[in-house]
C-alpha cells in the first residue's frame with residue numbers, strides 16, 4: 001500500500017466464460033475524489049468487471065488493485081476499502097432500516113455499540129435520520145437506494161462501486177441519487193465507479209470508460225472523448241465509437 005496508490009487500478013484485465021470473451025485487456029485507474037462512469041450497453045461486460053473487482057470471480061488475466069492491495073493476493077485488505085451497491089435490491093424488507101444497517105456493521109466485525117453509532121451517522125448522511133425505525137419495505141425506491149449507499153459506506157471504504165444504481169427509479173429519484181453520489185465525491189473525496197447505459201447520467205467533467213464487447217474503447221473526461229470523436233455530445237461519441245470495428 002502507498003498513500004499515492006489509485007483507489008482502483010485495473011491492469012490488463014481479461015475474463016472469459018468458456019470460449020466467450022467477456023472482458024478483453026481492460027486497463028484504467030480511478031483516483032480518489034473522482035467520479036468515473038463505466039458506460040456500456042447490455043452485454044458490454046460491466047457486470048463481469050464488477051464481479052472481478054469485488055473478488056466474486058478470479059480474473060483469468062490481469063490484476064485488480066484497490067488502494068494498492070491486490071484483490072487476489074490480499075482480499076481482506078482490498079475489500080475493507082471497497083463499498084458496493086449492487087443493481088438488484090439487497091435490503092431485507094422485513095427488517096427496520098436501522099437493523100439493515102446494523103447487520104452490515106456486524107458482518108464487518110464492528111461491535112454493536114459502534115455499529116449503532118455508525119448506522120445512525122449513515123442514516124443522517126443519507127438524509128433519512130427519522131426513518132430508522134421504519135421497515136425497509138416502507139421506503140420509496142429512491143430512499144432504499146440511499147440506504148444501500150449509506151450501508152455500503154458504513155465501514156468507511158474510500159472506493160464505492162455502483163452497478164446501474166438508478167435502474168427502476170423515476171426521473172426525480174434518479175437525479176437525486178446521482179446528485180447525492182456526486183456530492184459524496186466532492187465533499188468527502190470518495191472515489192466512485194458508476195456503471196450505466198444511460199448517456200444522460202454523464203457530465204462533461206466526468207471521467208468515462210466506454211466499454212463495448214468487453215473492450216475499453218475510450219477513456220478520459222467525457223469532454224475529451226466527445227472532442228476526440230468530433231461529436232456534438234456523449235451520445236454521438238458513443239455511437240461513433242461503438243459502430244465500427246465490431247467482431
Ligand SMILES: Nc1ncnc2c1ncn2[C@@H]1O[C@H](COP(=O)(O)OP(=O)(O)OP(=O)(O)O)[C@@H](O)[C@H]1O
Nearest residue numbers: 017020021022040041042043044045046047048049
Ligand atoms: N455466467 C456467464 N456465463 C456465460 N456467459 C456470460 C456469463 N455472464 C456474462 N456472460 C456473457 O459475457 C458478456 C458480458 O456480460 P456482462 O453481464 O458482464 O455485461 P453487462 O455489460 O453487465 O450487461 P448487462 O447490463 O446486460 O448485465 C455477455 O456476452 C454475456 O452474455
